[in-house]
Amino acid sequence: MVRETLEVDVLIVGGGPAGLAAALRLSQLQTVSAASGSSGETGPMSVAVLEKAREAGAHALSGAVLDPSALRELIPDFQSRGAPVVTEVQRDRVYVLTGQHHVRLPVVPPPLRNHGNYLVSLSDLVGWLGRQVEEAGVDMFAGFAGQEVLMEAGRVVGVRTGDRGVAKSGEHKPTFEPGVDIRAKVTIFCDGVRGNLTKTLMQTLDLGAEGHPQQFAVGLKELWDVPESRVPIGTVIHTLGYPLRREEFGGGFLYGMGAGRVSVGFVAGLDYRDPLFDPHVAFNRFKQHPLISDLLRDGHLVRYGAKALPEGGWSTIPRLFSDGALIAGDAAGFLNSMRLKGIHLAMKSGMLAAETAFEAVRAGDTSARRLKAYEERVSASSIHTELYPVRNVHQAFGYGLLPGLAYAGLSLITGGKGLGELRGSAGPERMRTLAEYYGAATLAPDVPAADVPVPDRVLTFDKVTNVHYSGTAHEEDQPSHLLVNTSPCTTVCGPDYGHPCIKFCPANVYEIAHEADGTPRLQINASNCVHCKTCDIMDPYGAITWVPPEGGDGPQYKGM
Amino acid sequence: MILVVSEHQRGTVTRATWEVLAAAQAFAGNAPIRVVVLGHENSALAGELSSAGVGEVLSAVHPALAGYTADGYVAAIQQVMTQVGPHLVLLPHSYQTRDFAPRLAARLHVAIVTDAIALEGTPEAPLITRPMFQGKLVAQVRPAQSGPALVSIQVGAFRADSLKRAAAPAPIRTIEVVLDTAEIRQRPEAPFQEAKQAVDLSQAERIVSVGRGIKTRENLAVAEALATALRAEIAASRPICDNGWLPMERQIGSSGQTVAPKLYVALGISGAIQHLVGMKGSRTIVAINKDADAPIFEVADYGIVGDLFEVAPAIVTALEKA
Numbered sequence: 001m002v003r004e005t006l007e008v009d010v011l012i013v014g015g016g017p018a019g020l021a022a023a024l025r026l027s028q029l030q031t032v033s034a035a036s037g038s039s040g041e042t043g044p045m046s047v048a049v050l051e052k053a054r055e056a057g058a059h060a061l062s063g064a065v066l067d068p069s070a071l072r073e074l075i076p077d078f079q080s081r082g083a084p085v086v087t088e089v090q091r092d093r094v095y096v097l098t099g100q101h102h103v104r105l106p107v108v109p110p111p112l113r114n115h116g117n118y119l120v121s122l123s124d125l126v127g128w129l130g131r132q133v134e135e136a137g138v139d140m141f142a143g144f145a146g147q148e149v150l151m152e153a154g155r156v157v158g159v160r161t162g163d164r165g166v167a168k169s170g171e172h173k174p175t176f177e178p179g180v181d182i183r184a185k186v187t188i189f190c191d192g193v194r195g196n197l198t199k200t201l202m203q204t205l206d207l208g209a210e211g212h213p214q215q216f217a218v219g220l221k222e223l224w225d226v227p228e229s230r231v232p233i234g235t236v237i238h239t240l241g242y243p244l245r246r247e248e249f250g251g252g253f254l255y256g257m258g259a260g261r262v263s264v265g266f267v268a269g270l271d272y273r274d275p276l277f278d279p280h281v282a283f284n285r286f287k288q289h290p291l292i293s294d295l296l297r298d299g300h301l302v303r304y305g306a307k308a309l310p311e312g313g314w315s316t317i318p319r320l321f322s323d324g325a326l327i328a329g330d331a332a333g334f335l336n337s338m339r340l341k342g343i344h345l346a347m348k349s350g351m352l353a354a355e356t357a358f359e360a361v362r363a364g365d366t367s368a369r370r371l372k373a374y375e376e377r378v379s380a381s382s383i384h385t386e387l388y389p390v391r392n393v394h395q396a397f398g399y400g401l402l403p404g405l406a407y408a409g410l411s412l413i414t415g416g417k418g419l420g421e422l423r424g425s426a427g428p429e430r431m432r433t434l435a436e437y438y439g440a441a442t443l444a445p446d447v448p449a450a451d452v453p454v455p456d457r458v459l460t461f462d463k464v465t466n467v468h469y470s471g472t473a474h475e476e477d478q479p480s481h482l483l484v485n486t487s488p489c490t491t492v493c494g495p496d497y498g499h500p501c502i503k504f505c506p507a508n509v510y511e512i513a514h515e516a517d518g519t520p521r522l523q524i525n526a527s528n529c530v531h532c533k534t535c536d537i538m539d540p541y542g543a544i545t546w547v548p549p550e551g552g553d554g555p556q557y558k559g560m
Numbered sequence: 561m562i563l564v565v566s567e568h569q570r571g572t573v574t575r576a577t578w579e580v581l582a583a584a585q586a587f588a589g590n591a592p593i594r595v596v597v598l599g600h601e602n603s604a605l606a607g608e609l610s611s612a613g614v615g616e617v618l619s620a621v622h623p624a625l626a627g628y629t630a631d632g633y634v635a636a637i638q639q640v641m642t643q644v645g646p647h648l649v650l651l652p653h654s655y656q657t658r659d660f661a662p663r664l665a666a667r668l669h670v671a672i673v674t675d676a677i678a679l680e681g682t683p684e685a686p687l688i689t690r691p692m693f694q695g696k697l698v699a700q701v702r703p704a705q706s707g708p709a710l711v712s713i714q715v716g717a718f719r720a721d722s723l724k725r726a727a728a729p730a731p732i733r734t735i736e737v738v739l740d741t742a743e744i745r746q747r748p749e750a751p752f753q754e755a756k757q758a759v760d761l762s763q764a765e766r767i768v769s770v771g772r773g774i775k776t777r778e779n780l781a782v783a784e785a786l787a788t789a790l791r792a793e794i795a796a797s798r799p800i801c802d803n804g805w806l807p808m809e810r811q812i813g814s815s816g817q818t819v820a821p822k823l824y825v826a827l828g829i830s831g832a833i834q835h836l837v838g839m840k841g842s843r844t845i846v847a848i849n850k851d852a853d854a855p856i857f858e859v860a861d862y863g864i865v866g867d868l869f870e871v872a873p874a875i876v877t878a879l880e881k882a
Contacts, residue, residue, distance in 0.1 A: 174752050457855070468814070468833040476801075476808055476815050513799075516776040525802065527815055 003160075004180045008046040008139075009361045010354075011184035013146040013159055013197055015051030016060055017122070017343050018329025019190035020129040021074055022350035022357075023049050027136040028074075029358045045361060047138045048182060050161065052145035052531075054552040056130025059531055061221060061307040061557050062122035062343060063253055063265060065089060065114050065236060069382070070347035075132065084124040087258055089114035090234030095291060097242035097252075102291045110412060111338045111390075114236055119255050119263075122343065123557040145548030146197050147179055149187075149325075151204070156325035158183035159197065164550055168477050185366045186357040188326045190350060193308045194533035195331040196547055207318040207327075213426030214333050215312035215394055217250060218534045220283045220506050221265030222469070223257075223559060226299030231256035238340070240401070243285035248272050249311075249397040249404070252286045253340075254295060262299070263560075264292065267340075269311065270504070270538050271398060271425055273432045278503040279306075279534075281452050284460040293459055301461065304469040305560050306506035306532040311337040312424060314391035320353075320378065321371040328353040334383060338390045338408060345383055352377040389415045395422035398430070428540040433496045463508035467528045471556030472507070474527035474549050481549035482509065482526050488541045489522045497540055504538045506530065530555045562588055562683050563646035563708075564595040565637060566609060567654055569751075573597075573608050576652035578720035580713045581612045584650050585723060587679040587686075591647070594618055596640050598633060600626035602734075610729035617732045618644065624739045627748035630660040635744075636737045637664055643735060646708050647683040653712035665710050671703035672710040677717040686711065716763070759793060759809060766792035766823040769812055769839070770800055773828015773849060773868055777805045783827050786872045789879040792823070797835045813838035827868045831856025848872065 010026060012019045026047050034044070053059040066085060071078050078085060092114050094105040134140050147162040159182055165175035189198045193216070202208050235256035244250050249269030257263055266283040286292060310316070310333035317334070320327050328334070328349040335342030356374035360366045378384060390411050397404030407422075455462045461469075474481075493499060494512070501510040501522075507530045513523040529546075531554045536546040562584050566577040584593045592615040597605045602619040609617045620636050633656075641649065651657045653675050665672035677698070678689035685702070688711055692699045703709035761767065768787040774780060780794075787794045794810065801811040812819055813835040824842035829835060831847070831854055839845070840859050847860035848868045857863040864871050 464832045464834065468837075473815065476798075476811070516778070523799070523802075525798075527798075 001178050003178050006048070006180055006182045008048045008182060008184045009186070010045065010047045010357050011158055011182050011187045012047065012049045012190060013187060014190035014192055014195065014329070014331070015049050015053070015056045015130060015133075015140060015142065016126055016190060016192055016329060016346065017129070018331070018334075018346040018350035018353075019049055019051075019188070020056065020126065020133050020350070021070065021347035022188050022190065022328060022354040023047055023133045023138045023140075024074060024129070024136060025351040025354035026358055027133070027138055029355065033362075045358070048184075049133065049138060049140045050144050050146050050159065050182070051130075051140065051142045052548050052551055053554060054143050055127065056133075056140065056142060057123040057125070057127030058556050058558065059554055060123045060126040061219075061305040061555075061560050063219075063221070063255065063263060063340070064120050064122045064343060065255070065341060066118045066120045066125070067339075067341050067344040068116075068118055070344040070351065074347060074351060081132070083128055085118045085120050087119040087234055089117050089119060089236050090232065091236065093235070093237045095237065095239045097239050097289055097291065099242055100290060102239070102289070111336075111408075112238055112340070119234060119236070119257055121257070121559050123560045125343075127558070143552035144180075145551045146191060147548060149197050149201055149204070150181060150183065154205075155323035156187050156201070158187060162548055162551055166478055166550075168479060170479060173477070184324070185361050186324060186326065186371070188328055188350070188353045188357060189331050190329045190346075191331050193310050193330040194536050194546070198327055198331040199536075201322070201325065201327070202318055205322050207322065209319075211318050212312065212315045212395075212421075212423050214310055214316045214318075215424045215426060216270040216308050216537045217267050217311045217337075218270055218279050218306060218308045218504070218506065218532060219265055219267040220279060220304075220306045221263060221560065222304050222466075223302040224262045224264060224296055224299045225260050225302055226262050226296055228260040230260070230299075231262050231295055233258035239286070239291070242289060243282045244268065244401075246401045248277070249394070249401075250282075252292070254292060260299075261302075262295065264296065267309070269394075269397070270308065270427055270534065271430050273430050274437055275431050275434055275497040275500045275540075276503055278452070280463055280466070280506045284453060284455060287459055288453065296459060301469055303471070303557070303560055304461075304466040305555055305557050306470075306530050306534070308533045308537055309342065310335050311394045313337055313394055314384075314387040315395075315421060316424070320375050321368055323368045323371075324366050326353040326357060326371055326374050334387070336386055336390065337394045338411075339386075345386070348381060348383055349378060352381060352383075392422040395424035398422070398424050427537045428500075431497065431500065431540055434498050435496075463506060464528070467507045467530065470507070470530050471558075472528065472530055472554060473556070474529070474553040476527055478550050480524055480526040481547050482524055482529065482535065483545040483547060484522065484524060485541075485543040486522050488543055490520050493541060493543075494520060501535055501539055501544065504534050506532060506534065509535070561644070561646050562591055562593045563641065563644060563649045564593060564614070565649060565651045565657075566595050566597045566605070567652055567656055568597065568599070568605050571604065573605060574652065574654070575720055576654055576713075576715045578612070578723055579715065579718045580650050580652050581614065582720055582723040583679060583713050583718040585613060586718070588683065591683045592616075594644060594646070596620055596637070598625045598636050606732045607729070610732055611725050612730070613724050613726040614730050617730050619732055619734045620737050621734055622737045622739050624741050624744055625737070628656060629744050629746040629748055630663060631744040631746060632739060633660045634664045634667055635739055638667060639737045640735055641668070641708065648686055649708055649710045651710065651712045653714050657712050661710055661712060668707065669705070670707040670709060671705045672712075673701055673703065674712045675714045676711050677714050679711070761793055761795055761810065761812070761817050761819050764793040764819065764821050766790050766825075767795050767812075767819060767821045767839075767842075768792045768825045768827065769795040769797065769829060770806075770827045771797040771829030771835070772799050773830075774800065777803070779869070780805060782869060782872050785876050786825065786827070789876045790823070790825070792825070795819070797829050797832070826856050826860070827872060829856050830854045831859065
C-alpha cells in the first residue's frame with residue numbers, strides 16, 4: 001500500500017483550545033522573527049494541525065466559564081476581532097442541595113468567584129480560534145484523526161492519520177484512502193482528555209512514572225431554551241450535594257447565557273464506588289430537583305453532550321516532553337478542579353509548548369534534552385502559580401465531601417504549603433463489586449435499579465434521545481472504534497460489577513442484548529459514541545480502548 | 561421554446577431524462593421542444609433521443625465532453641443556449657444537475673428553480689411547484705428575473721411511460737461547441753459505484769419495518785410473511801441491521817434511509833427519535849408494540865398494543881381471506 005507522506009516542522013494533534021493556541025503562537029513567533037530578519041536562512045516554519053472533527057469546535061464541549069487571561073495574552077484585541085466572548089458573569093450562586101431543598105452559601109468561596117470571567121460556548125470559541133489559525137496561514141486538517149504515533153528508535157517522528165473507507169468487515173470499500181504519515185520535527189499532542197495518542201505515548205515512554213495517576217470526571221450538559229426572563233444573563237449557579245452521596249465527587253451547574261439560552265450540566269467524578277452509579281441518571285435527578293426544574297419549566301432541550309475531564313491537577317501531570325514530542329492541554333491534565341476551569345490553562349500550555357517547539361526547531365535540536373525547556377516554562381508560569389497550591393484538592397475529595405471541602409479550605413489558607421501529598425486512585429480502582437457494595441444480596445446484574453426514574457421526555461430524557469440531540473453521526477459501515485475485549489463481560493464483569501459500562505456511558509453505546517436462548521451478550525452501538533472517553537477510563541477490566549472513528553465522524557456541538 | 565438537457569450513463573439516456581421529456585411534453589402546449597445531448601461520440605444517444613417526440617435533437621460535441629465535468633457542461637450549455645435561445649430550460653434533478661446547474665444559472669444571471677414537481681403557465685412565464693422544508697410544504701414560485709429560467713424536475717414526479725413518442729425520428733443537428741480545455745478545472749476519473757444498492761426504499765409504496773421486538777433472526781420470517789401479504793418492502797431499525805440480520809441498506813433512520821411510503825408498519829419498534837426522523841413523513845403509520853408507552857405510538861395513525869407474534873400473523877390471515 002502506498003501511503004502519502006507529508007513533512008512539516010511542527011505538527012499539532014488536536015484542534016482544541018491548546019492546539020489552536022499553539023498554532024497561533026507559532027505563527028506569531030514566525031511573524032516576529034521574520035520582521036527581525038532572523039529567519040532568513042531557515043525559511044518559514046511549516047505548521048499543521050490535525051483535528052478529528054469535521055470542523056474546529058464540533059467536538060469541543062465545556063460549561064463554560066472562561067478565565068480570559070490566556071486568550072487576552074494570545075490575542076489582546078480578541079473582542080474587536082469578534083471572538084464569541086461577550087457575556088460577562090454578573091452573579092455567582094452556590095447551593096448545597098438535599099433531596100427536595102437547597103441552601104444557598106452566604107459567601108461564594110473565592111475559587112468560585114467569577115468576576116471578570118465570561119460565559120462562553122466553547123464550541124463556538126474553538127470554531128472562532130480555528131478561523132484565526134486558518135487566516136494566519138496554518139494548515140488545518142479538519143476531519144483527520146491521529147490514529148497512531150510514528151516512532152523511530154524511541155523518538156516521536158510524527159503521526160499517522162486514520163484510514164478512510166474501511167468497511168465493517170475490514171474490507172476496503174471503493175472509497176478507501178489510506179491514512180497519511182505526517183512527519184514532524186516536533187509533534188505537540190493536544191488530543192484532549194484521555195487522548196488516544198497521548199495515552200499510548202505515556203505507556204510506551206512511561207511518562208507518568210513520576211506523577212500520581214490521573215483522575216477523571218465526566219460532565220454531561222444540555223442547552224435549553226427557556227422563557228427569557230427566567231434566568232438573567234450572566235447568572236452562574238453551582239451546586240453541591242444531591243443527587244450525589246457524600247462519597248461521590250461532583251456537582252451541577254446552570255448558566256444563563258442570555259436570550260433565554262441556558263447551559264445546564266452535571267459533573268460526576270469517575271472514582272465512584274457504586275458499580276451501578278449512572279452519571280446520566282444523576283444528571284436527570286439533578287434536573288428534577290425543584291431548584292433546577294423550576295428554572296427549566298416551559299423550556300425545551302436544544303442540545304446534549306458529554307465529555308470527560310481531567311481532575312487530578314498538578315501532581316498528576318505526566319512528563320510533558322520526550323524526543324520530538326510535547327504534551328499540552330487536557331491531554332496533559334491542565335485543569336483547575338477547584339475553580340472548575342481549564343480552557344485558559346490549556347491555551348497557556350499550548351502557547352508555552354509552541355514557544356519551546358519554535359526555539360528547538362530553529363536551533364536544529366528537538367531532542368528531549370532541549371524540549372525539557374517546556375516543563376521549565378510551565379513551572380515558571382501562571383499555570384504553576386494556579387495549580388500547585390490546590391494540587392491535592394481532588395484527591396482529598398476521595399475521602400468524602402466533607403473532608404474534601406475542609407482540605408480545599410485549608411489549601412486556600414496555606415497556599416498548599418505543608419500539606420504533603422495525597423495520592424488519588426485512577427478511574428475504576430475504587431469501584432466496589434456488587435457483593436462488596438450492596439452486601440450479599442445478589443442483584444440481577446443488568447436490571448436497572450428500581451428507583452431510577454423513567455424519563456418523562458419533557459424534562460428528562462433517555463440516553464438514546466439525548467444522543468440524537470448531540471448531533472452525533474458516524475458512517476455505519478466501518479469497524480467499531482471501540483476496541484473491546486468482550487471475554488470478561490459475561491464471565492466476571494456482569495456477575496461481579498453488573499456491567500458498569502451500560503451505566504457509565506452517557507450515550508447508550510453499551511447494551512446487554514440477549515441471544516435467543518437468553519445468553520447475555522455485549523452489544524456495542526459505536527455510532528452513538530459522543531467521544532467522551534469515559535469507557536476508556538472507567539471500565540474495571542481495562543478491556544475498552546477508544547480509538548478515533550473515521551475522520552469527521554462524531555458529535556456536532558455547535559453552540560455548546 | 562423549451563430546451564431539455566439530457567443526461568446519460570453508460571451509453572444510455574437516463575430514466576430521469578425521459579421523465580423530464582414527459583414533463584416538457586405535458587407542459588409545452590404548442591411550444592416547440594428541443595433536447596440537447598452533450599458528449600464526444602453522440603450519435604447513438606442522439607438517435608435514442610430522436611424518438612422522443614421533440615422538434616429537434618441537438619448534439620453538442622467536443623472531445624472534452626467525453627466525461628462529465630461541471631466546467632465543461634456549463635460552458636457547452638451556455639453556448640447551446642446562446643445559439644437556440646430557449647424560453648425555459650428543463651433538467652433532471654440529478655446529482656449531476658445539482659453539481660453544475662447552479663453555476664450555469666450564476667454565469668447567465670438567470671433564475672434556477674430546483675426539484676420541481678409540477679409546471680403550470682407558459683414557458684415564458686412558468687409557475688413552478690416545488691417542495692419546501694423537506695417536503696412538509698409545497699410552494700408555487702415564479703422566476704422574477706428575465707431570461708430563460710433553469711428548472712430541475714424531481715425524479716419520479718412525472719412518468720416516463722406517459723411520453724408520447726413520435727412516429728418519425730426528429731432531425732439531429734450537431735453543434736460544435738468551442739471549449740478551452742485549460743478552463744476546465746476538473747479531471748473526471750472512470751465512474752464507479754460505491755456500494756451496490758439493491759433496493760431503493762425511498763421508492764417503496766409500502767414498508768414493513770422491524771425493530772428489537774423481533775428478538776431473533778429466525779423471527780424475521782413473521783415480518784417477511786406480513787411484507788409479502790402486503791406486497792411491501794422489508795426494512796428495519798438500526799439494531800437489526802447492526803446485528804447483520806438485514807443488510808444496512810434496509811436501515812431506516814438518521815443513520816440509514818429516510819422514507820415516506822403510503823403505508824409504514826412498525827413491528828416491535830420502540831420509536832427512538834433516530835428512527836422517527838427517518839419515517840415520520842409516511843402517509844399512514846401502523847405501530848404494533850407490546851409497550852403502550854413506546855414513543856412510536858406518538859407518531860402512529862393506528863396503534864396496536866400487543867404481541868407482534870400474534871398480531872402480525874392475524875393480519876396475514878385476514879389479508880389472505882380478503
